[in-house]
Amino acid sequence: MKLNTITSFLFLICFSLSSIAQTTADDPEIKKMLSEVKSENMEATVRKLVSFGTRHTLSDTKSNTRGIGAAQRWVKSEFDKYALASGGRLTSVIDFFTIKADGRRIATDSQLGNVMATLKGTDPTDDRVLIISGHLDSRASDVMDSKSDAPGANDDASGVAAMMELARIMSQREFPFTLIFVAVVGEEQGLYGAKHLADVAKNGKWNVVAMINNDMIGNSLSSGTMLRDNTRVRVFSEAIPYLETEAESKMRKATNRDNDSPSRQLARYIKTVTNQYVEQLDINLVYRNDRFLRGGDHTPFSQNGFTAIRFCEMNENYDHQHQDVRKENNIQYGDLAEFMDFEYIKKVTCSNLATFSNLAWSPKAPTNVGIEVKDLTNFSTLVWTAPEGKSVYGYNILIRETSSQHWEKAIFVKDTKAEIPYSKDNFLFAVQTVDALGHSSLPVFPVPIR
Numbered sequence: 235m236k237l238n239t240i241t242s243f244l245f246l247i248c249f250s251l252s253s254i255a256q257t258t259a260d261d262p263e264i265k266k267m268l269s270e271v272k273s274e275n276m277e278a279t280v281r282k283l284v285s286f287g288t289r290h291t292l293s294d295t296k297s298n299t300r301g302i303g304a305a306q307r308w309v310k311s312e313f314d315k316y317a318l319a320s321g322g323r324l325t326s327v328i329d330f331f332t333i334k335a336d337g338r339r340i341a342t343d344s345q346l347g348n349v350m351a352t353l354k355g356t357d358p359t360d361d362r363v364l365i366i367s368g369h370l371d372s373r374a375s376d377v378m379d380s381k382s383d384a385p386g387a388n389d390d391a392s393g394v395a396a397m398m399e400l401a402r403i404m405s406q407r408e409f410p411f412t413l414i415f416v417a418v419v420g421e422e423q424g425l426y427g428a429k430h431l432a433d434v435a436k437n438g439k440w441n442v443v444a445m446i447n448n449d450m451i452g453n454s455l456s457s458g459t460m461l462r463d464n465t466r467v468r469v470f471s472e473a474i475p476y477l478e479t480e481a482e483s484k485m486r487k488a489t490n491r492d493n494d495s496p497s498r499q500l501a502r503y504i505k506t507v508t509n510q511y512v513e514q515l516d517i518n519l520v521y522r523n524d525r526f527l528r529g530g531d532h533t534p535f536s537q538n539g540f541t542a543i544r545f546c547e548m549n550e551n552y553d554h555q556h557q558d559v560r561k562e563n564n565i566q567y568g569d570l571a572e573f574m575d576f577e578y579i580k581k582v583t584c585s586n587l588a589t590f591s592n593l594a595w596s597p598k599a600p601t602n603v604g605i606e607v608k609d610l611t612n613f614s615t616l617v618w619t620a621p622e623g624k625s626v627y628g629y630n631i632l633i634r635e636t637s638s639q640h641w642e643k644a645i646f647v648k649d650t651k652a653e654i655p656y657s658k659d660n661f662l663f664a665v666q667t668v669d670a671l672g673h674s675s676l677p678v679f680p681v682p683i684r
């Protein structure tokens with residue numbers, strides 16, 4: 235196509251300006267997978283994990299009925315059941331590593347172990363990796379108390395249950411690249427399991443396109459304010475990447491990219507996909523890496539330069555979080571399964587599954603995404619390079635006003651260059667690839683081209 239001929243060019247643009255949820259049809263296979271998510275499975279997993287009494291990182295590792303060791307071996311045995319059903323494409327391991335005494339929450343040198351299942355991709359030339367996690371460890375009121383009961387039903391058996399449900403369902407399908415499902419440990423002692431895996435990924439130069447952390451996704455009633463809300467879930471994403479070179483920082487400021495980090499793009503992607511596939515669940519984008527002054531298992535991944543976000547329930551209940559199991563003034567404290575909302579976990583798991591499978595089937599993202607700035611014009615021209623690998627059906631140019639938190643429009647095009655009647659002075663843009671079934675890559679924010 236002659237791109238200097240605007241008329242012929244505009245002719246080729248499919249001008250179906252619409253809300254982005256309508257630009258792609260539902261993928262029947264994703265819908266089928268979503269129908270396989272069962273709240274009974276989540277409840278059974280949570281209750282099984284609670285049955286180990288405590289899963290404190292430094293609790294008993296020898297017993298087969300109590301402590302972190304028993305819990306790790308049980309999760310691995312479940313992964314191994316899924317592996318059988320997957321025809322051996324899913325493999326599992328307890329990835330042990332040593333953490334030195336830190337004078338804080340690790341009293342003596344300790345061996346920790348993440349329980350990890352890997353679903354190998356079908357395309358050996360596709361080196362992308364997706365990671366989903368929950369944390370296996372739990373805690374009582376005293377973070378160093380490794381003996382008392384610490385059921386950890388919501389924090390974070392809920393996240394582990396979601397991760398395991400994805401592993402079970404997705405391992406029965408084929409995806410082009412590697413998917414990792416992991417129950418990390420050491421979260422309550424200082425994010426040690428996630429840090430270990432993030433370092434393995436960084437040192438191994440893994441091409442991690444997204445890391446999704448689920449931590450507390452099963453409680454729908456807040457303590458104190460008594461808000462009940464099972465129709466929203468928070469997704470936390472960093473505004474400005476932890477790792478930013480001086481040149482990147484300069485470019486971010488020049489292009490007003492303060493709200494368009496790769497992790498923020500992932501958060502918006504989750505909102506789009508959830509709107510499309512999950513009823514009665516809205517993604518509440520929180521413009522923070524985590525809750526105020528706090529962190530989670532996605533944080534070490536962000537710190538290593540990866541795209542990572544956290545799912546967390548809309549309202550937290552502090553009577554059932556980091557509390558010894560006890561009754562005081564007729565109030566039951568403790569993170570017990572009886573306080574959980576398993577229909578809510580199911581919806582959040584569906585959001586995870588729709589997102590993860592859409593990404594896992596997506597073509598690679600476009601590269602060299604740029605926006606032309608040589609002429610003063612009220613049109614904007616975006617150019618990019620088609621990715622290698624899986625064939626691309628087309629591209630979505632995503633558009634929103636600078637004050638909007640979410641993409642408002644999508645223009646579908648087949649070419650790798652497009653001129654659109656929206657001024658770069660008034661709108662923000664990004665470009666994503668789309669395959670024939672509507673699976674889309676993460677959006678890429680353009681850099682100026684002079």
Ligand SMILES: [Zn+2]
Nearest residue numbers: 389390449450
């Ligand atoms: Zn937690």
